[in-house]
Amino acid sequence: MQTVNGARPDPLLGRASIAQRIEQFGVVAVIRLKDPAKLRAVVDALADGGVRALEVTMTVPRAVEMIRALAPTLPDGFLLGAGTVTDVATARAVIDAGATFVVGPVFRPDVIGACHERGVPAMPGCFSPTEILAAHEAGADIVKVFPATMLGPQYIRDVRAPLPQVKLMPTGGVTLDNAGDWIRAGAVAVGIGSALVDTKAIEEGRFDAIMTNARRVVANVSAARSQKSG
Numbered sequence: 001m002q003t004v005n006g007a008r009p010d011p012l013l014g015r016a017s018i019a020q021r022i023e024q025f026g027v028v029a030v031i032r033l034k035d036p037a038k039l040r041a042v043v044d045a046l047a048d049g050g051v052r053a054l055e056v057t058m059t060v061p062r063a064v065e066m067i068r069a070l071a072p073t074l075p076d077g078f079l080l081g082a083g084t085v086t087d088v089a090t091a092r093a094v095i096d097a098g099a100t101f102v103v104g105p106v107f108r109p110d111v112i113g114a115c116h117e118r119g120v121p122a123m124p125g126c127f128s129p130t131e132i133l134a135a136h137e138a139g140a141d142i143v144k145v146f147p148a149t150m151l152g153p154q155y156i157r158d159v160r161a162p163l164p165q166v167k168l169m170p171t172g173g174v175t176l177d178n179a180g181d182w183i184r185a186g187a188v189a190v191g192i193g194s195a196l197v198d199t200k201a202i203e204e205g206r207f208d209a210i211m212t213n214a215r216r217v218v219a220n221v222s223a224a225r226s227q228k229s230g
Helices: 015-025 036-048 063-073 088-097 109-117 129-137 153-160 179-184 199-203 207-229
Strands: 027-031 053-057 079-083 101-103 143-145 168-170 190-192
Touching (some): 015 053, 036 063, 036 207, 053 063, 063 079, 079 088, 088 109, 153 168, 190 207
């Protein structure tokens, strides 16, 4: 989705197409940077490694300003989203800054509504099957299963057995090596933070390590999808 001088995304391009691209990519990098000045180098490393979607969390200092500055300069086809969004005001602010998708740690129906008003996918965080179905029925484009650290891929398989219509993206507990396990279990994508966006590597300026991590997780997701279709 294109932005113009950091302005909010064009809703005519459609939130469904953005959600579909997230599914196609299969990996959403979650970033919590101490040094916002290094964000662009991280984006370039991720893109070079094949990861095409990045979620900047609101726990990052001046996150909205970072999104506004970065949005017009992204590589072609790269999606920039906002994470840890828990209220309508913040959802509107990040969308106006150029975020093309919005992720939350919790399920807030009014946040979903605010995102859809602007033509942007909403990806609320849910834990239980009841929450997951409620979010889906409220219009969630993809449901973030969070925290997935305590659950494991079998949980995705178990939830989708009675609820095959839901689109799930586990976040927390996803690693470079087990990302494919979540995909094989039925997740449409995975959210992955420190295992991919290595804080120490960023601090030391070793962005090649980020690229290597990206290639590894993308390869594992791709292999898992090939096994499912084969």
